[in-house]
Amino acid sequence: MLKVETLTSPRNPLLMDVRRAARAGSLTENGCCLAESFHLLDEILRGDCRVEVVLASQSASTEVQLRLRTRPAVRMAVVPDRLFDAVAATEASQGVMVLVRPPAWTLEHVFGKLPLVMVLDGIQDPGNAGAILRAAEAFGASGLIFARGTVSPYNPKAVRASAGSVFRVPLVQGLAAEEIQAGFTRGNLTVYASVPKQGQAVHVADLARACAVIIGSEGRGVSDRLREGTTALHIPTASVESLNAAMAAGIVLYEAQRQRGGRP
Amino acid sequence: MLKVETLTSPRNPLLMDVRRAARAGSLTENGCCLAESFHLLDEILRGDCRVEVVLASQSASTEVQLRLRTRPAVRMAVVPDRLFDAVAATEASQGVMVLVRPPAWTLEHVFGKLPLVMVLDGIQDPGNAGAILRAAEAFGASGLIFARGTVSPYNPKAVRASAGSVFRVPLVQGLAAEEIQAGFTRGNLTVYASVPKQGQAVHVADLARACAVIIGSEGRGVSDRLREGTTALHIPTASVESLNAAMAAGIVLYEAQRQRGGRP
Numbered sequence: 169m170l171k172v173e174t175l176t177s178p179r180n181p182l183l184m185d186v187r188r189a190a191r192a193g194s195l196t197e198n199g200c201c202l203a204e205s206f207h208l209l210d211e212i213l214r215g216d217c218r219v220e221v222v223l224a225s226q227s228a229s230t231e232v233q234l235r236l237r238t239r240p241a242v243r244m245a246v247v248p249d250r251l252f253d254a255v256a257a258t259e260a261s262q263g264v265m266v267l268v269r270p271p272a273w274t275l276e277h278v279f280g281k282l283p284l285v286m287v288l289d290g291i292q293d294p295g296n297a298g299a300i301l302r303a304a305e306a307f308g309a310s311g312l313i314f315a316r317g318t319v320s321p322y323n324p325k326a327v328r329a330s331a332g333s334v335f336r337v338p339l340v341q342g343l344a345a346e347e348i349q350a351g352f353t354r355g356n357l358t359v360y361a362s363v364p365k366q367g368q369a370v371h372v373a374d375l376a377r378a379c380a381v382i383i384g385s386e387g388r389g390v391s392d393r394l395r396e397g398t399t400a401l402h403i404p405t406a407s408v409e410s411l412n413a414a415m416a417a418g419i420v421l422y423e424a425q426r427q428r429g430g431r432p
Numbered sequence: 433m434l435k436v437e438t439l440t441s442p443r444n445p446l447l448m449d450v451r452r453a454a455r456a457g458s459l460t461e462n463g464c465c466l467a468e469s470f471h472l473l474d475e476i477l478r479g480d481c482r483v484e485v486v487l488a489s490q491s492a493s494t495e496v497q498l499r500l501r502t503r504p505a506v507r508m509a510v511v512p513d514r515l516f517d518a519v520a521a522t523e524a525s526q527g528v529m530v531l532v533r534p535p536a537w538t539l540e541h542v543f544g545k546l547p548l549v550m551v552l553d554g555i556q557d558p559g560n561a562g563a564i565l566r567a568a569e570a571f572g573a574s575g576l577i578f579a580r581g582t583v584s585p586y587n588p589k590a591v592r593a594s595a596g597s598v599f600r601v602p603l604v605q606g607l608a609a610e611e612i613q614a615g616f617t618r619g620n621l622t623v624y625a626s627v628p629k630q631g632q633a634v635h636v637a638d639l640a641r642a643c644a645v646i647i648g649s650e651g652r653g654v655s656d657r658l659r660e661g662t663t664a665l666h667i668p669t670a671s672v673e674s675l676n677a678a679m680a681a682g683i684v685l686y687e688a689q690r691q692r693g694g695r696p
Contacts, residue, residue: 295559299676299678299679302676302679303675303676303679305670305671306667306669306670306671306675307669307670308671329676336671371690403570403686404689405570405571406569406570406571406689407569411566411570411682412566412593412678414676414678415563415566415567415678415679415682418675418676418679418682418683419682419683419686422667422683422686422687423686425668425670426635
């Protein structure tokens with residue numbers, strides 16, 4: 169039988185920690201990620217991640233209990249609606265928030281057996297980051313690197329846009345350029361930098377080999393420091409300057425899947 | 433010499449109209465679209481659209497005047513910063529807002545010489561709509577149809593995400609399913625409906641012929657009414673249920689460009 173607590177004080181340390189993480193778009197003090205929707209709750213329950221606690225608004229508590237009926241060991245806490253809304257990151261919240269401990273991956277996991285690594289370099293929009301995570305899983309990337317200065321993959325909006333992929337695809341975050349480059353050298357990866365017009369067209373570049381593709385932010389592109397020693401890669405387009413960063417990443421991944429013969 | 437007005441009253445009819453359109457995510461009463469950034473101002477000045485007025489916040493007025501120095505016929509109005517922010521659709525506004533009359537396209541323009549038409553069916557997220565507009569221009573789509581019940585292409589957030597493509601790619605909006613289907617029949621188009629798993633894989637479907645591809649909303653997919661008589665089309669993916677709607681549209685467009693041999 170599921171044991172349900174009730175948290176009613178805005179000064180409750182757990183709720184204060186959640187609120188801070190929601191505002192900062194980051195992990196909680198003790199390293200948990202906020203996932204805010206019933207869809208994500210279902211995705212998480214299907215996976216291997218450790219759930220610390222599921223918070224439910226009073227209004228949504230029956231529905232949340234129903235979803236947790238086969239998981240009596242999960243800690244669940246009900247929070248009054250107004251307090252829940254004050255704590256949540258989402259504006260139109262569904263009344264459910266999962267605190268989940270994301271898997272601890274290393275670069276070795278990210279590289280996998282045949283590396284196809286997407287590097288996010290300075291992308292700030294959590295929706296774009298989430299869409300890239302989702303496409304990375306969809307097209308069989310080995311993993312992702314979130315370079316230092318990039319939005320957190322555990323930003324609640326990125327988590328939502330990833331539709332749960334953030335908990336399944338190997339990723340590391342916060343790495344400095346030198347650490348990333350040292351990793352590429354160790355793994356003997358060919359490194360491409362995605363740019364608007366120069367270099368090889370994406371369908372000509374060899375993405376079947378062990379490789380990484382760096383996607384820069386839309387404003388500044390790939391940083392000079394990470395661009396060193398890479399091969400420029402572009403998506404041929406008819407007329408516009410560049411594509412949305414997530415769109416560019418998705419097309420590179422689609423093309424890589426085609427070249428690798430990995431179509432299901 | 434550019435003539436600059438000043439608008440200081442919150443009751444000014446123009447400002448009230450702009451404020452209403454910004455909140456509703458739609459055109460102004462007299463059919464103008466709001467474009468809110470210096471980048472969009474530059475894009476619009478390079479194109480053929482008729483600019484009704486350029487609004488500048490007091491702080492940004494010098495910069496705006498500089499951009500308009502070669503366009504003395506353009507009407508420019510300066511608005512006190514606080515009033516400007518109260519009127520604008522964007523939270524972190526750059527202090528510039530262009531009211532521009534979008535081109536009046538017909539289905540004939542949208543079909544062009546060799547139709548490659550993207551149909552947005554119920555997509556609500558303006559960021560996704562804008563990313564699709566941008567990809568449509570990038571990969572040489574003939575045009576777009578925004579079915580009734582879809583976010584407006586002139587929603588300020590869609591305009592921004594389109595990076596100006598919304599003013600260049602032929603599009604029609606607000607059409608009922610019957611009107612869309614009648615148009616397809618008249619134009620003798622092959623019609624594909626993008627779905628998660630069924631039907632032809634996108635690289636197998638013949639996108640080089642005169643065709644349209646319907647992209648549904650993420651929650652509900654393509655509506656039953658529009659799906660009638662179409663061929664199902666999917667993007668092969670390894671593991672996730674579906675891709676982000678904009679990502680799916682972009683990959684279909686990339687694939688169509690490949691098949692059409694249209695790579696620059």
